[in-house]
Amino acid sequence: MVEAFRREAGNSLAALAAIIIVLGAAYPILRFIAPGYAIYLTYGVIWSIAALGFNILYGYTGLLSFGHAAFIGIGAYTVGLTIKYLGLKELEVMLLVAMAASAILALIVGPVVLRYGGIFFAIFMLAVGQILWGFYLKFYHVTGGTDGIKIGRVELLGFELGGVGYLTYLTAYHYYVLAVAAVAYITMWYIVNSPLGYSLKAIRDNEVRAIALGINTLQLKLVAFTISAVYTGLAGALLAPLTRLVSPELAYWFVSGKIVFMTILGGASYLVGPIVGAIIYTYLESIAMGYTIYWYLLLGILIIAVMILSPKGLMYLVDSVAARSRLRWGAWSRSS
């Protein structure tokens, strides 16, 4: 019973809906009580899409990637380059192009990196990230090198937002991002609860058995990898208008580690884990950066602490507390 409950709570559509509502309602409240911190909610929502994409590989398929910054970079640079060279303004089009670009990259590198699981996959992905990061730096006549590409205001749903105040623009952008995220969350729920999702879990739990059951593991891994890339690329594209600058920094290896940490912080075995982790991580980072320039150091200690103390993440703690109190409540209500 306890196990069944644990499996349910963090993975339900209701939990996703609750999170979406909280993320929508928290924004005006934050704007009112702590205006400086409202923008980080938008950042958190964007990173949650990336972490969710990362987790279909890590939590559901059992493949740990240390190179998802590559897709963040692809997404962000798609926005930057389409604005710079094509003069595009509609964000929707750019999002679609970014998702397509990420999918293409995934389909090119996937068949190679997925062939060797485990350590090979982790480090090959790290290398893919480093290679692309090197490209952004070295092909500076196209990408602007370390200076990056500046991003002006984008059009949301066809609305020209050049004239509105900056705060209004940010608010509009938050709800725009949240709407995209809601679609992404719910799509992910359908994916992990579909036969595809179950096959991926079968691969994670025992790849040999999955092959014996007739699952084409390489093909399914490629599907998961592509979905993962599309989610992360989408997040990268959404980041660009908010950072207002696309620079190689977005594709640095540290960003990949950030996505890994968000996921394990929230809990990789829960659908909502990466979302919770991403929001908490973004606030942790923004607050810590205000006090210290040694955020890597703190984060490294945090990563190791989480892995040792609570490798299943915060959602597991929440879930076990909830399960325990439900049990106690049940015992109490029966006895009285």
Place this chain on the structure above:
Amino acid sequence: MALPVYVLDTFFYASLIFLIVAGLNLIYGILRVVNLAHASLFTFGAYATAWITTSLILPRFGESLIAMLVLPLVLGVILVVIVSLALVTPLLRYSQGRGDAFQLIVTFGLLIIFEDLFKLIWGPYPVSAYTLFFQMGFVDFGGLRYPMYKLYVILFTAALALALWYATYRTSFGLVLRASSMDPHMATALGLNMSRFLVIVVVLASALAGLGGSLYLPVASVQLGVSTEFLVIAFVGMVIGGLGSFIGAVLGSLIVSGLRTLTLIVFPELELVVLYLVAVIVLLWRPEGIGGGRGW
């Protein structure tokens, strides 16, 4: 530049890569994991050498050649070993048997801790100490000038590799090392104190990486981000040579270095791409690597 210079430079770079790959392979042999923080010890060795040179040797011993050749290596390696015993070894011991993902994530945590420790201690700017390099001067090969220091590094590493080979194949320590990298469980069952042996191996691997960094510093500056650069290249060496093997470390580092020299001449932008394409081709052709598949 002439061809002999390219060849010698290839050997020089291979020496540095070998010192990292050998350590990665040693640890992989026993733990079956790639220590993502391993190249950080190389960087640490380099930073420590710069610091020892500028704040200890130059003020106290002046530009004495002996002091500059011996002190950074000895003190640098001692520092690296202390740091390794304090940070790396306990974590690797703890993560033993907890799965690939656990080990990779924990060593990644270490990697970024090191990155900030370097910034905390030595600041965000590149650090260098070229004194030794210029002090040793150049040798003439019939009109061809080559830095003496690089030759020294090549010979030093070759001697070290020979010593490692001897320790591996001619001593009882090597016997235990090879046995435990072939089958850790069997080695334990035969009475090997695995957790103590693991400490010895990790310290040895760390010392090699620290030596590498120490030897590297006089020719280049060291800065933040160097660790991942070397890690990503060293991993190609691991894959091409064969994970967890001594011969693999030698072959892998030579091949990687040769390829790197070639691409740097032809199209430097694609250095990593070419290296990884070759790694993939080797994996398709021989999944256990060119010299791998037989333990350390």
